[in-house]
Amino acid sequence: MKTLSQDLIELQQKVRHFIEHEIKPFENDLRQDSHGPSNELRVELIEKARQYNLLTPHASLEMGGQGWTHLQKAVAFEEAGYSPLGPIAMNIHAPDEGNIHLMDIVANESQKKRWLQPMVEGKIRSCFAMTEPAPGAGSDPSMLLTTAVQDGNDYIINGRKWLITGADGAEVAIIMAKMEDGSASMFLTDTSADGFILEKNMNAMDSCFAGGHGILRFENLRIPKENVLGETGKGFKYAQVRLAPARLTHCMRWLGQARRAHDIATEYARERQSFGQRLGDHQGVGFMLADNEQDLLTTRLSIHYCAQVLDMNDKANYESSLVKVISSENIWKIIDRSLQILGGQAITDENLVCKIFKDARGFRIYDGANEVHRMSIAKKLMNRKI
Incomplete structure (x- = not known):
């Protein structure tokens, strides 16, 4: 694009070369199915991005990223998207890209060390659990039905989510739930916690997101108050x-x-x-x-x-x-x-x-x-x- 600065042109060419020579050869790799690339393939692709210094570049400098501006992302992410596997390789795919951005801004230091740092390093994946089956929250988030009830120093989460991208294989989830006063909060949890249940993967049209799209159920999922993301009521x-x-x-x-x-x-x-x-x-x-x-x-x-x-x-x-x-x-x-x-x-x-x-x-x-x-x-x- 002729209006780009020299720095942006060099970035564009770097990502373009990476995708062409390192990622496109994997497009017919058999380690992919209707629910996206396998974790084995994801790890292999991420290692290639690491070698090119293109792994999670949108994360802040403090977290080990490159702190790219949105315009830098616009140029580079288009090039990454030229291959269905490009965003997976560079760790800029959904929902991790958005979750990394959110946690970089909102999470406290303990949460960043426990979850965000491994996400930036490509060691773990995440999911963002907000969408619910009818009559719950969809395009209208105010219809949120998943509840969070305080119990001492913990919150008890109950509810059901669906169309949760990347749920299968994610190690951490951000859950949006309704508080007793009607406000909403975000909670961080390990997906291995008791009461965090992946019911199934949905058979979707797309096959480009790692982990596909899952249905989640929370049955008395206990989350300590220190795992509230940001402040309660500001979800x-x-x-x-x-x-x-x-x-x-x-x-x-x-x-x-x-x-x-x-x-x-x-x-x-x-x-x-x-x-x-x-x-x-x-x-x-x-x-x-x-x-x-x-x-x-x-x-x-x-x-x-x-x-x-x-x-x-x-x-x-x-x-x-x-x-x-x-x-x-x-x-x-x-x-x-x-x-x-x-x-x-x-x-x-x-x-x-x-x-x-x-x-x-x-x-x-x-x-x-x-x-x-x-x-x-x-x-x-x-x-x-x-």
């Missing part, structure tokens, strides 16, 4: 600390996946002959590729804009909603067009675009359904003073 506030930046990093990573699909389709359109000429020379196909280029550019510019707003220490809740909708819908159109260009091969596992297509569809739903973001944008727009 919704802390959720915003996590969600706006994490929402944007999803956009960054998925932009890389969309670019990969577009590149595969473009190469095919250059080589494939149809009705006496290259496939891409037919206007119907050429125009789709041209539309992809436009959507890639507008998405990238939107992401970089929001990243710079965050770098100015703005909460960017409004901007991140705008960019989440723009990105997820543009990215879906790019991938869908790419699949159409590739034809029958792309509806099979013979072509990576099939996986990208299945993986990407959920992005218009998670981290706030696009309709909810549009509601939020409209509400803020109506209340804005001109």
Whole structure:
């Protein structure tokens, strides 16, 4: 991208080289199933990122990361996303990326030493348990049903969560629960604790997240008060600390996946002959590729804009909603067009675009359904003073 500084160009090229030469060769590794890459594969990929000094670079300098700005992340995370395994390798995948960011800001020193440091080092994974089956919390977090009742120096957690990304294999969980006064708090717990139950992994469309998506049940899960994340009653506030930046990093990573699909389709359109000429020379196909280029550019510019707003220490809740909708819908159109260009091969596992297509569809739903973001944008727009 011609507007990048020399430092950002060098970062972009470093990550691009890493993904091309170290990670893409693993894309057909058999240590992957419908619930994502195995832990054995994850550990091997993480070691490669460590050797390139690209492991957990978004974490603070104090925790052993590189303290990247949001704009640095925008450039590098797009490159990481060019391979479905790139974010796993660099330890910048969801939900760990967002959890690391949140704990870096909110956790106390004891919690950082016990859980955050091993997360930054890639030794353990985490999950974020907020979403619940109906009638519990989904797009509306105020509908939270999981409860936390104080019992002496402990809190007793009861409830059920689902669609919890990475739950299977996570060693630590951040649980959002409703307090007796109706407020919400976040709690840290080892997943090995009595009363923390993984009911099952859900069979989902995507297969790009380590540990898949699980259903959790808490049965009198006892959590000591020293494992409250931050202060009690501030769970919704802390959720915003996590969600706006994490929402944007999803956009960054998925932009890389969309670019990969577009590149595969473009190469095919250059080589494939149809009705006496290259496939891409037919206007119907050429125009789709041209539309992809436009959507890639507008998405990238939107992401970089929001990243710079965050770098100015703005909460960017409004901007991140705008960019989440723009990105997820543009990215879906790019991938869908790419699949159409590739034809029958792309509806099979013979072509990576099939996986990208299945993986990407959920992005218009998670981290706030696009309709909810549009509601939020409209509400803020109506209340804005001109």
